Amino acid sequence: MSSPAAAGVGATEPAKSGGGGSPGARAAQIRFEHVTKRYPGREQPAIADLTFEIPAGTFCVLVGPSGGGKTTALKLVNRLIPFDSGDITIDGRSVRDLPVVELRRGIGYVIQQVGLFPHMTVGENIATVPSLVGWDKARTRARTLELLELVGLETGDASRYPAQLSGGQRQRVGLARALAVNPPLLLMDEPFGALDPITRLRLQTELRRLHREVGKTVIFVTHDIDEAITMGDRIAILRQGGVLAQYDTPDAILAHPADEFVAQFIGEDRALRRLALRTLADVKLQPNVAEIEPQTRVPSSTTIRNAVSLMLENDTDALLVVDGDNVRGVFHLNDAGAILDAGAGT
């Protein structure tokens, strides 16, 4: 079970290469091809003829109401649930072509309840897959320390037990454990669903940063459309019966919901949600004219949504966009609507 090539889907880095986890490591391209899954005794399929493609390095969010089959779809990829027909390929290779344990060792897997091994220290938990694929002690040790830093824990935490950690810390360990052998694909099943809102927001932000750093393909399941919009490069919306309702970028889905179901699911405030996807740094500002300089100052990292909110709050129709002492320009309330007209895909 510990052949050196067992480390990943297809041919993950050979076990003898150095520290591992170099940024810019490979990401995998995933394709669902007419995948169907029925649970015995159920009339409606859990997944119905699901076809879509996730480009390498994409953060793809599966979202939808319960019964939409999003968790099922996720677990089809690492074959925790077998599918009936169709195929799922990773970099062109069917997930059915590999022995199942070998497939799974090459795919990071993170779940809501984390599932840390309570009898193992944080370090031992993180070293699970490295030990399965036969890494030596020194390499595993170096990788563990690297991962602890990557997910925002301290190196001293390696010797603690899961029971000694907070919920947020546990999920960080879960993430580090999933990243241990630097897999090209990460599956995340509502990883932040059990966390308090503040911790969740922090981990969402850090996961986005981490995704930019390590550039892996991520498939992320959530029932929370807000989370889907903030996290995803692409969103796949699944409806009852495992039917793909829409698959596109968050901005395109908000701008052009495919049908009534999607429109309802993303909410009536979708224009505001689109504004939340952009910051003042993304838009063309008006030049500042000294005599009518707006009183309210905001940094360019402010989202347009928050900028509009501030204008409403301060009963003004213009903001001065300032980074430090550097005046970037003026943002007018009227400009907000124009941004939305500019259309999706910007």
Place this chain on the structure above:
Amino acid sequence: MSGPVIPKFGEGSSCVRGDHTFCPGWVRDHWNDTLGPALVQHIELTAIAVGIGFVLAFVLALVAHRLRVLEQPFGIFSALLYTIPSLALFQLLVPFTGLTVTTVEIALVSYTLVILFPNIVAGLRSAPPDVLEAARGMGLTQRQLLTRVELPMAVPAIIGGLRIAVVSTISIATIAAFLLPQGLGYPIFVALKEPTPFKTEIYSAGALAVGLAITCDLALVALRRVLVPWNRV
């Protein structure tokens, strides 16, 4: 083995002759010929019973863990076994195995089995579903799941079962004296047969049995602390 010394009221100290509540002198005088050997025999009876019972229970539990249909039959059988009073079980076995250590051990092993089997099965099942899912999702094989996750997580329940099994076996083993001149039950048995039961012998043998049980229990508690550092926090 050297035969037990039955106290003669005509001999010994005035304490012994008067059968006072407790005569330390008698304990000193008869440690080497009565109490010491009885204690060693008692430890042997217990160790063999718990040792064999543990191995059997462990194997049966692994089988039942893998083939869940077998758990209920095993469980019902061992529960029925436990309802038989130990003295009756000894007598039931005598026609087959005679007045031998084998008879005693069969009975004692049966009782440890009854205690240990459900504890080990429960221990193997104690890994929560999310832990099992994460383990499978990371690519552990069935065997690795058992050796790396389920067994280590079963240790607290197994030691819990061992504590009950050891303490109850030490207690039940005193009844072996009805069949054999062995164990801490025998001095008690002998003392009770005196015209007036000899208190010092009953108390000292009884105290040794209690002390042995407490010592073993504490040793297992210490073992748990060493083997289960994760559940202590």
